[in-house]
Amino acid sequence: MMFWHLALRNVLRNKRRTLATVLAIGLSCAGLVLFGGYVVWAHLASETHAASMTGHLQLFQEGFRSKGAGNPAAYAIASYDGIKRQMLEDEVIGPLLEMVTGQLLVQGMVSSADRQTSTAFLGIGAFPEDLERLARWNPHGLADVRAIAANAELYAAGPELDASDPEGITLGVGLARILDIQMPPPGAATIPPAVELISQPPSGGMANMVSATVRKLSTRPLEELDNRLVFMPLPLASSLLFPGEQPRVTSIILLLKDARALPVIEARLSTLRQQGKLGLEWRNCWDLNPNNVRSVQMMDMFFLFAFCIISVVLIFTIYNTMMMSVMERVREIGTGRAIGLTRSDVIRMFTIEGLILGIAGSLLGLLLAITISAIINRAEILYIPPMVTMHAKLEVLVTSAPDIMAASFFGCLLVALLGAFFPARRASRMVIIDALRT
Amino acid sequence: MLESSRPLVQVIDARKSYALGHRSVEALRGVSLEMPGSGFAVLQGPSGSGKTTLLNLIGCIDQPTSGKVLVAGCDVASLADDLQSQFRSKKLGFIFQNFNLIPVLTAVENIEYPLLLQRVGKNEARERALAMMGAVGLAGADDQRPGELSGGQCQRVAIGRALVANPELVIADEPTANLDAATGRAIIALMHRMRDRTGTTFVISTHDPAIAAMAELRFTLRDGTLVSA
Numbered sequence: 001m002m003f004w005h006l007a008l009r010n011v012l013r014n015k016r017r018t019l020a021t022v023l024a025i026g027l028s029c030a031g032l033v034l035f036g037g038y039v040v041w042a043h044l045a046s047e048t049h050a051a052s053m054t055g056h057l058q059l060f061q062e063g064f065r066s067k068g069a070g071n072p073a074a075y076a077i078a079s080y081d082g083i084k085r086q087m088l089e090d091e092v093i094g095p096l097l098e099m100v101t102g103q104l105l106v107q108g109m110v111s112s113a114d115r116q117t118s119t120a121f122l123g124i125g126a127f128p129e130d131l132e133r134l135a136r137w138n139p140h141g142l143a144d145v146r147a148i149a150a151n152a153e154l155y156a157a158g159p160e161l162d163a164s165d166p167e168g169i170t171l172g173v174g175l176a177r178i179l180d181i182q183m184p185p186p187g188a189a190t191i192p193p194a195v196e197l198i199s200q201p202p203s204g205g206m207a208n209m210v211s212a213t214v215r216k217l218s219t220r221p222l223e224e225l226d227n228r229l230v231f232m233p234l235p236l237a238s239s240l241l242f243p244g245e246q247p248r249v250t251s252i253i254l255l256l257k258d259a260r261a262l263p264v265i266e267a268r269l270s271t272l273r274q275q276g277k278l279g280l281e282w283r284n285c286w287d288l289n290p291n292n293v294r295s296v297q298m299m300d301m302f303f304l305f306a307f308c309i310i311s312v313v314l315i316f317t318i319y320n321t322m323m324m325s326v327m328e329r330v331r332e333i334g335t336g337r338a339i340g341l342t343r344s345d346v347i348r349m350f351t352i353e354g355l356i357l358g359i360a361g362s363l364l365g366l367l368l369a370i371t372i373s374a375i376i377n378r379a380e381i382l383y384i385p386p387m388v389t390m391h392a393k394l395e396v397l398v399t400s401a402p403d404i405m406a407a408s409f410f411g412c413l414l415v416a417l418l419g420a421f422f423p424a425r426r427a428s429r430m431v432i433i434d435a436l437r438t
Numbered sequence: 439m440l441e442s443s444r445p446l447v448q449v450i451d452a453r454k455s456y457a458l459g460h461r462s463v464e465a466l467r468g469v470s471l472e473m474p475g476s477g478f479a480v481l482q483g484p485s486g487s488g489k490t491t492l493l494n495l496i497g498c499i500d501q502p503t504s505g506k507v508l509v510a511g512c513d514v515a516s517l518a519d520d521l522q523s524q525f526r527s528k529k530l531g532f533i534f535q536n537f538n539l540i541p542v543l544t545a546v547e548n549i550e551y552p553l554l555l556q557r558v559g560k561n562e563a564r565e566r567a568l569a570m571m572g573a574v575g576l577a578g579a580d581d582q583r584p585g586e587l588s589g590g591q592c593q594r595v596a597i598g599r600a601l602v603a604n605p606e607l608v609i610a611d612e613p614t615a616n617l618d619a620a621t622g623r624a625i626i627a628l629m630h631r632m633r634d635r636t637g638t639t640f641v642i643s644t645h646d647p648a649i650a651a652m653a654e655l656r657f658t659l660r661d662g663t664l665v666s667a
Contacts, residue, residue: 002554009542335538338499339599340527340555342520432499436534 003345007352010325018357021321025361026368028310029412033369034376035306036404037396042299042385044140044397046292047259049388050285052137055101055253056262057269058288059083059280064250072105073202073241076248083252083280092268093254096261098137101130102249104237108199108207110171110230115180123197123230125237125249128161134255135159143393150382150391160218160231167236168215169195174226176217183217197230199240210240219389252280259285291387311415318419322354326427333427334435343428350427354420355413362412366405373398444511445472446607446639447496452505454491454662465491467662468505473641473655475606478633480653481643487659489643490611496641497609498526510606527555531600531638533610537592539584539599545591546571546580549598556603570598573635574628590621594628601632610642614649626652 011018060068064075077083084100087093104125111118138144146155160170171181184190192213200207212232220226238247256265262284272278286293326333333346341349373396381394398405454466466488473479481489494500495507498514506513514525531552532538539548550567554560571577574594584592593613600608610629614622626649629640642653650656658666 002551006540006542013542331536331538332540335532335534335540337523338497338526338532339552340523342523344520345523345555433494436499436538 003349003352004356007349007356010329011353011356014325014328017321017324021317021357022361022364024317025314025358025412025416026364028314029362029365029408030368030372031365032303032307032310032408032411033366033398033405034372034396035303036408037369037373037398037401038394039296039299039303040397040401040404041142041395043296045142045385045392045395046296047285048138048140048142050289050292051255051259052134054285054288055099055134056256056259056285057254057265057282059252059254059269059278059282060250062279062281065281065283068105068250071202072107072250073199076104076202076241076250077102077252077280078246078248080247080249080252083278086278087252087254090268090272093265096256096258096265097254098257099130099133099253099255101127101134101253101255102234102247103251103253104234104241104248105250106199106232106237106241108197108240110175110179111196111198112179112181112193113196114193117179117181119175119178120228121175121197121230122225122228123232123237125232125234126161127234128159128163130253131161131231132159134253137255139258143395145390145392148380148382148391148393154218154390158216160216161233162215163233165213165215166233167210167212168192168233169197169212169236170216170218170231171195171214172226172229173217173219174223175228175230176214178227181214183214197232197240201241201243208240208243210236212236221387221389295386307411311411314412314415315419318354318357318416319422321357322350322420322423323426325353326350326423329427330430330435330438333430334432334438337430337432338436346428347421347424350424351417351420354416354424357420358413358416361416362409365412366409369398369405369408372396446475446477446510447471447473447641448506448508449492449496450506450508452492452495452502452507454488454495454500455503465662466495466502469659469662469664470505471657471664471667473639475639476633476637477639477655478630478653479639479641479655479657480650481641481657481659482645482647482650483659483665484645486661488662489645489659491662492659493609493611493641493643496607497530497532498522527552528603529606531603531605531608533593533596533600533608533613533642535612535615537584537589537596537616539592539595541584544581544583545576545587545595548584548595549602552599552603566602567598570602573601573632574598589617590625593617593621593625597625597628597632601636601638604636605638607639607641610640612643612645614644614646619648622646622649623652 061075061077068075080102087100106123106125108121109118110121145151162168181193192215194211194213196209196211198207198209220229235247242248269282376396382391385392449469449471452466452469455462455464481492483489495502501515510529514522546567549570550563553563571580574597576594614625633640644650657664
């Protein structure tokens with residue numbers, strides 16, 4: 001206790017230097033917490049984006065992931081309703097599910113009779129309400145991209161699909177350009193452009209054709225997708241491949257209430273498969289969206305890099321402060337040693353001073369980070385993140401990431417201790433009579 | 439208290455050399471002396487005669503190049519560093535020419551500092567420090583920091599700090615050098631009173647003959663050798 005008391009008095013001895021050091025620690029800690037808060041946002045946004053694109057898990061017919069790209073319809077699942085029921089009623093999986101839906105991948109030709117154009121397309125057949133529910137999936141309460149004014153144009157034409165419009169489809173902007181299709185201005189009483197979709201059924205024979213109307217154009221993040229992708233109602237897609245049959249799907253999508261349940265679900269799926277109760281394979285959202293994983297891993301590396309740089313700078317700052325303190329108190333150290341301070345007492349005395357600076361600076365840093373994050377989160381700072389086409393609001397999730405706050409706080413404390421230790425050790429090794437002579 | 443048959447301090451053919459650049463300077467050249475307990479001894483001699491070096495050896499904050507220094511029968515130089523610290527804390531007190539008080543502590547906190555180093559309880563340490571404040575004539579100045587005290591008052595605090603842990607020996611290196619003559623005499627008189635009261639042995643260095651005249655034992659050093667005792 002005596003050492004804490006003495007250290008506190010010594011810390012307050014040179015107030016200006018202490019203030020400068022505490023500020024340096026505080027700003028470093030605040031920078032780390034803010035960056036950490038942004039990395040947390042990147043993790044949550046990445047998870048949300050991945051789940052909204054593909055669900056948390058997708059079940060496929062055996063072999064679909066390795067060979068299905070050439071002929072997806074050949075891997076269609078006929079028993080969609082049965083498997084959906086099995087998932088919802090499973091005692092382990094059922095309670096963890098938010099939604100089960102299916103999608104059908106279809107390839108073929110799309111043509112516009114009016115414009116005399118045609119090209120290959122890659123279609124996704126989905127249930128309109130489920131597709132919209134996926135798109136609106138936001139379990140972490142991140143800023144709603146639909147509420148951002150800069151995205152108004154993207155969402156002006158409504159959702160990708162509409163249950164009340166069973167023939168309405170959405171084309172990529174690039175695909176519409178290739179087909180020379182132009183959408184009428186919003187609100188105009190013009191008939192929407194029509195296209196014909198043609199595809200070869202997996203059973204062979206004559207190609208099937210269905211007519212559809214283009215209800216919306218959507219920009220896709222990759223040019224290849226933008227030039228080929230078509231969203232269409234699942235019954236329409238299924239009727240193109242399996243006319244007159246019950247709708248089939250190529251993937252069954254599981255959306256979980258909480259992504260942290262993924263390992264539990266995957267373990268249960270393995271058990272069902274081993275028991276012969278499930279004849280499907282599956283992939284989770286991270287396997288299906290590897291770019292999301294790489295993006296957040298890159299952010300983690302940036303954070304680690306920033307932490308290392310800041311730590312090194314901070315160690316030198318604290319080392320400098322503590323070294324000046326030691327040099328100013330050489331005679332005091334000699335006196336203390338003469339009247340009974342041991343070397344370890346001297347080390348303890350100076351490291352406690354470093355710890356006090358670290359605690360004060362880190363607390364200041366947390367306060368600064370909370371304040372600055374509140375300002376940033378209120379400001380409409382917009383940018384377009386990788387792999388999406390809409391603007392996102394810059395969010396720094398400081399208060400919802402206590403682990404980052406704790407890591408930054410204790411990291412700065414550790415750095416302060418390290419910075420103080422070497423001057424303390426030097427002080428402890430002083431020759432008493434030399435120290436007393438100064 | 440000390441065993442009456444054994445001197446408190448025994449210096450046996452102590453030599454001390456310092457490296458000064460490329461050459462070696464011999465500060466002490468084979469000094470031998472003995473001091474009994476409960477005495478008031480003075481080391482006198484001109485500047486550079488080796489007074490401070492000898493005091494440092496007796497105070498166990500320096501070690502002889504050769505020879506031995508026994509304090510209370512213990513060859514402190516042979517102890518590990520932490521044990522030397524413990525020995526100094528329990529057996530010795532120090533009074534410095536420049537007072538060497540800790541500026542961030544108040545007068546009473548400076549006095550209780552050695553007790554806290556010995557892990558004496560906070561309440562007991564404060565009680566003993568306050569009693570010592572009264573004994574050295576500083577009652578009422580408890581909360582003043584060294585910067586707010588005069589030189590004489592600072593040296594009284596230093597005396598209190600040296601004596602509060604009931605050491606057997608107090609080492610004082612030129613304790614009156616930074617004080618005016620009257621204050622210096624008052625400080626020496628206080629040391630005598632404290633010696634009479636506590637039985638603690640005082641060894642001081644001085645080159646002031648008037649101060650030396652007040653001591654019971656006088657050792658005169660010149661060029662690193664003891665010329666009279």
